[in-house]
Amino acid sequence: MSDTKYAAEFGDAAPGEESAGGSGIAKGVTGYLIGLALAVALTAASFWSASTHLIYGPAVPFALATFAIAQMGVHLVFFLHITTGPDNTNNVLALAFGVLIVFLVVAGSLWIMSHLNDTMMPMNEMMARQR
Structure with missing residues (x-):
């Protein structure tokens, strides 16, 4: 059994993978909405971390870099559909x-x-x- 057939049959697929089965358009829109929610949450977290005093001052650039890398990952997986398939x-x-x-x-x-x-x-x- 091929990997993509197994993924479609048992739901074992990466979040951005297009051949994950489901109900076609609704499954695709759900993936995009999850990606949008994660991207908005990471953007809000970046603005919060830049303006709060709860994070140690010199650590703010590292927090922003972490949020930026996480957001690149979200964009690659949910919007560009870059997976390991x-x-x-x-x-x-x-x-x-x-x-x-x-x-x-x-x-x-x-x-x-x-x-x-x-x-x-x-x-x-x-x-x-x-x-």
Whole structure:
């Protein structure tokens, strides 16, 4: 018995998996509503953690990073339907390639700006030479 057939028959599937059986549209809408509720709850928790004094001050950035990572996970599972199933191999590879490209663009931009900052003449010397 294949994994997806087993998941559809016994309800053992990841939250974002489309072939989990059920009543079609109602099952899909329920998944989206659960994802929406989790995303709203994580957003509210982020705003709360940034404005409360119950969390130790230097730990607030770590709390915000934790909520951000959790919200990325919710979006990947409930909205983009990225799961561990064998049908999602291409989606995971496309996502990994996109992350790689973004990393290369950001890292390359920071490298170029750092190099320019090291090699450019300071502004006060540049203004003194123009006089």
